[in-house]
Each structure stands twice: as C-alpha cells, then as structure tokens.
Amino acid sequence: MFEIAHPTKHWEALPDGRVQCNVCAHRCKLKDGQRGICFARASEQGRIVLTTYGRSSGFCIDPIEKKPLHHFLPGTPVLSFGTAGCNLTCRFCQNWGLSRSKEVDLLSEEASPDMIARAAEALHCRSVAFTYNDPVIFMEYAIDTAKACRARGIRTVAVTAGYINEEPREEFFRFMDAANVDLKGFTERFYRELCGGHLQPVLDTLIYLKTHTNVWVELTTLLIPGENDSEKEIEELTQWVAVHLGPDVPLHFSAFHPAWKMMDKPSTPPASLQMARRIAQKNGLRYVYTGNVHDEEGGTTFCHHCGEPLIGRDWYALKAWNLTAGGACAFCGTVCAGVFEAQPGDWGPRQQPIDIAAFADQR
Secondary structure: OOOOOOEEEOEEEOOOOOEEEOOOOOOOOOOOOOOOOOOEEEEEOOOEEOOOOOOOEEEEEEEEHHHHOOEEEEOOEEEOOOOOOOOOOOOHHHHHHOOOOOOOOHEEEOOOHHHHHHHHHHHOOOOOEEEOOOOOHHHHHHHHHHHHHHOOOEEEEEEOOOOOOOHHHHHHOOOOOEEEOOOOOOOOHHHHHHHHHOOOHHHHHHHHHHHHHOEEEEEEEEEOOOOOOOOOHHHHHHHHHHHHHOOOOOOEEEEEOOOOOOOOOOOOOOOHHHHHHHHHHHOOOOOOOEEOOHHHHHEEEEOOOOEEEEEEEEOOEEEEEEEOOEEEEOOOOOOOOOOOOOOOOOOOOOOEEEEEHHHHOOO
C-alpha cells in the first residue's frame, strides 16, 4: 500500500479494527491506509508502519551552534537532516515547508543509516543532527542512524519538541547524546491553540531527560509578541526550569519572524529577548542566550562565578575561547557545564549542502 512501510513498535490493535499509534500523546486511531497527524506513521494491514524510513529532504553540514547548542562541542560541524511531517501543528512553524508537508516527493534523498554515518565520518563531522522536522516521528530511522554513528565514534543530536510518550521516550533518548528541546511556551492555552498539543507531555520529557539520562540538554523558546512573551509567563517558565532542571541547563530565547499561519504577527523586538534573558538570570539560570538576532552579549557564554567571557560568539562564529582542557574557566577555574573538547572546532558559520548519494558505495 505504502511505498515505504518500515515496521514499528509502540502501537496496539483496537477492537473496532483500527490501530492506535502510541508514540505521542495524540494516540492516533487509524483505519487501514490512514496516516496519523504526523504524516510519517500510518496504518497498514493491522499495524503501524513508518513511511519515511531512509528518505530525507536533504543533507547539510551546519555549525552546531545553529541547532542551537552552545555547550556541546562548540565550533564543530554537524551533519543535519530531516524527513517530512510533524506531530505538532504549530501555526508559527519556521520550517513549515517540511513539517507540514504531505508530499512524499519532497523526500528525494535516499540514505541508509550506515550511509549517513559514513558520510559524517568522511566529512569530519563530530555529530549528526536529526532536525528540520521532529525526529520522534521517524524514531526508528533516527535510532538506527544513531547506532551506525556510535559504531564510528560519531555523536547524535535530537532537535525536538519533546512531544513523546513514556515508553518510546525511553527508547529514543537511549541513543541520543544531546538534545535541543523546544519549550514553546508555558501555558496549556498556547500549546492547545497554537501548537495542537499539550504542555504536560513536554514537561514530562524534560524531567525524564534530567533525571534518567545523560543526554546533554538545551532549551529553546521562540518568543512571539502577545502570545508567550509576557513577563509573568517568562517568570513562571524560568522558575520551573531552575527548580526542575537546575541552573546549568542552557536556555535560548529566539526571535519570532512572521511565518506560515502567523504572518500577521510582528517580529520579536530585541528588547523582549533581552528582558527574558534578564528574568531568567534573575531566577538563577546561568547560561541564557538570545537567538535569531545579532546580539554578541546574548550569544556569549560567561562564567557564572567571575563573569568573564568563556566562549565569545558573533552569530554562529566563535570569537573567543577561555576554557581550559577540562572545561573550566581560564580566569577563576570554575567548571562550565557542557560537553567540551580541549580545543573548539573551527568550522565557523558556514552551511554546506551535501550530496549523500556520493557516499552510497563507500566502506
């Protein structure tokens, strides 16, 4: 029925003949031939299959800072790819051409997990990122790729909204080394009306990552004027992060630009990002950043003890490095939380599209 029908777990047959997908909180109940909200998972012959396994919308080498990850192998290149579809329906999606796509034809690049790992190794990428759309909906493909990468000493990164149920969450993150999780807002209204989901499953994922895994986690919140940028909501969000995730979890406040179904909203003023950063710092968060705007101070990592700059950034370019080989402040010796190597990478801000087919026959 489907051109690609990769077997999956995390589903159950229902008495009425439908099949229920249990990957996320939607728990889509599907008749034979129907796809879930995510588009990627579908019902075929009494089971749930993944219809996008081994197919990608394209590959690109990015700076790791673009994910954004500021405390995970700074300056290094990451091989990035995604598929199509998403299990949230955010009206403000910046990648809506992929996440809301229902066109399989967009997935023109065929790549096995081993091809991706070989390409990353040959291109000297320190990690592979599942990004552009949410990898939880193609978790079987992402997990197999992560296994192939680990065999070659390459780490993996999930850029995700964290909208995933307990059992698949445990399986998925067992194979991830780092994650940037979109905490899109801090009200149920925001998630229900603007994202087509619920807040609590995302909070559950964040607590799970903090308490049950060694995954390096950073958070991103896209501030949308009039929707999730009030001082009250930012106070509540950052207080929750400080209490439940701790002071060392980096938090990125990013600027919204009109997109998809929210073209009527203005772009986020830099002052809103700076206000949010001040509130987060006041509430005890040590590493708070601004994104999608040119703000060197808001992009720089400072020592939380002595205040000296540890990693200077200008957009995605590193401008200063004041960490010792052990990841400590070169001025006062205080350890900076993160996953660091003795020296930063030198990839810089460039992005490089990759023809993955060139690595099909390499061993």
